[in-house]
Amino acid sequence: MTSMDRRAFVAGALLASGLPWRAGGEKAEAGAPQAGKAGPAFYRFRLGDYELTALYDGIWHRPIDGRFVRNAPFAEVQKALAENFLSVDRLSLPITALVVNTGVRLILIDTGSAGQLAATAGSMMSNLVAAGIDPKAIDTILVSHFHPDHINGIKTKDGRMVFPDAEIKVPAPEWTYWMDEVTPTTVPEAARGVLLNAGRIFADLRKEVTQFAPGSEVAPGITSIAAYGHTPGHVAYAVASGDSSMMVLCDTTNHPWLFVRHPDWQPIFDMDGPLAAAFRRRMLDRVAADRMLVQGYHFPFPAIGHIAKSASGYEFVPVQWQPAL
Ligand SMILES: [Zn+2]
Secondary structure, rough: OOEEEEEEEEHHHHHOOOOOOOOHHOOOOOOOOOOOOOOEEEEEEEEEOOOEEEEEEEEEEEEOOOOOOOOHHHHHHHHHHHHHHOOOEEEEEEEEEEEOOOOOOOEOOOOOOOEEEOOOOHHHHHHHHHOOOOOOHOOEEEEEOHHHHHHHHEEEOOOOOOOOEEEEEEEEHHHHHHHHHHOOOOOOHHHOOOOOOOOHHHHHHHHOOOEEEOOHHHHHHHEEOOOOOOOOEEEEEEEEEEOOEEEEOOOOOOOOHHOOOEEEEEEOOOOHHHHHHHHHHHHHHHHOOOOEEEEEEEOOOEEEEEEEEEEEEEEEEEEOOOOOO
């Protein structure tokens, strides 16, 4: 249906319904002034005794082409995008960080893009403040991996610490790879920018940052889980309180309409495609079998829901907004 057809269709439907309809789409008279800006975007919910807050950072529109998924024809990728009403020549990648308040500790999992990735992302801090959380009150930052959209929020552009009283905890294999193992000349070319950015954030924090072994408990009720391949030391986090639990997938799975439905597809974001796909399958299998709540860093806001098994892959089923805690 063309846009003209669509207008005629809507007009016809309205005439048939007896509702008023004005041609030309002219502005309504005496309307209220439009706000011209979006409202704050945070979502608060409970998990057992814990209070969690999802903080929207924005969206990154990234052009894509035939190189985007290494092991699928671009036509198939575009078909999957079109089937989900997404544009077919760019990936629109939402970003959502998560705060866990245990009642005693205030923990931030990944830190947003700090407005340094795209003009359309970088609202995490204003949403943190809108949610009534003082950056100084964050006592722990858990990092999943060293991609810029996950660590840039640690510092301002001019190098000041955004969360001055937070202990920063990172997966040891991730630190070892980026900070000790590779250099600008030995790192894969596509990851050189990530390496330089990781140095900008972490080089002067060697003494302050705490490294942990994946698999260990990193905060009360929060266990890190190895999910390698996206980067060499990428982890997810399982959060448990009482009988409730949730898997914070981080980037185990990128955009769900592509990579939950097609878990074996290997986007160029995954440094080791086959390894990431193996960890992704294992993780999606586990959360589907356990009917576990999940949060995905690049899922549509509030980025929380469940994973259901389908014939060929999985489906992401978003939560319904809870109006009260
Ligand atoms: Zn990411």
